[in-house]
Amino acid sequence: MRxxxxxxxxxxxxxxxxxxxxxxxxxxxxxxxxxxxxQGVTLVLATLTVAGLTQQPDLYVSAAxxxxxxxxxxxxxxxxxxxxxxxxxxxxxxxxxxMTMLAGIVLVVFSFxxxxxxxxxxxxxxxxxxxxxxxxxxxxxxxxxxxxxxxxQVIGFLAMENGLFFAATAATNGMPMIVELGIALDVLVGVLxxxxxxxxxxxxxxxxxxxxxxxMRDDGKEAP
Numbered sequence: 001m002r003x004x005x006x007x008x009x010x011x012x013x014x015x016x017x018x019x020x021x022x023x024x025x026x027x028x029x030x031x032x033x034x035x036x037x038x039q040g041v042t043l044v045l046a047t048l049t050v051a052g053l054t055q056q057p058d059l060y061v062s063a064a065x066x067x068x069x070x071x072x073x074x075x076x077x078x079x080x081x082x083x084x085x086x087x088x089x090x091x092x093x094x095x096x097x098x099m100t101m102l103a104g105i106v107l108v109v110f111s112f113x114x115x116x117x118x119x120x121x122x123x124x125x126x127x128x129x130x131x132x133x134x135x136x137x138x139x140x141x142x143x144x145x146x147x148x149x150x151x152x153q154v155i156g157f158l159a160m161e162n163g164l165f166f167a168a169t170a171a172t173n174g175m176p177m178i179v180e181l182g183i184a185l186d187v188l189v190g191v192l193x194x195x196x197x198x199x200x201x202x203x204x205x206x207x208x209x210x211x212x213x214x215x216m217r218d219d220g221k222e223a224p
Contacts, residue, residue, distance in 0.1 A: 005049050012046040013129035016166060017108070020139040023159060024104055024146075025097050032155045033078045039162050040070030050169055059169075066165070074158065081151065095146045104139050111135035118171070130170045136163030 016039060023035045044067045051059030095103065108131075115131035140160035144153045 002053065005053050008049050009046060009129060012042050012049070013132040013166070013170075015042045016046075016136050016163075017132050020136045020159065020163070021101065021104055023155070024100050024139055024143045029082060029149075029151055029155075030079075032152055033075055033082070036078075036155050036159055036162075037071055037075045039159060040066060040075070043162055043166060044071065046166065047169060070158075070162065078151070078155070085151075100142075100146060103142060107138040107142065108135040111138055127170060130167060133163055133167035133170045136160075137167065139163075 019035050019039050019042065023032055026032050026035065044063050047059050047063040047066060051057075051063065111134040112131035115134050119127040119130040137160050140156050140163055143156035143159065147153050147156065
């Protein structure tokens, strides 16, 4: 039974990596929200599995927080924002899909090489998945860089936090409960602030393309 649970952690890690690749190649914003929700569900299952293996009650609370925040509250809020702004598709990213996928593969190879010596120092049952966790973080960060609209960048930021959460679980069997509660609160507040930020961009420029912000900055420099 224990061996089966340990193998299931590797399965959840593989699912997270596949979902991350799906997010960097997806241009439909609503599908990005669905993929983010799938990430949240996978994190819940992975956390529950690690909790069952280590018998740490704090991880059960972490799984419950993840379920409420990342599977229910945040996706519901993103759906409301998309409906109110009527934004369905992202504009052409800075890199096309083939180049983005190729860069993603390079990041995965880099992550595995970086995580190998670190995972050998860890005593966690999920230490073998640390490379995948770091790859998810870097893929989400790349998504924030190559996207031109605010909503995909916000989803990339949230997905990067998912990768960090899974990395903490993989390396140390989870963070202390007070730290996880603080991070959950920070993520919720960050989403609220970014939502206000997106509404302000839309009201000012009638678009969510962040290139308008660069244009406004350049116009401010040229003004006497």
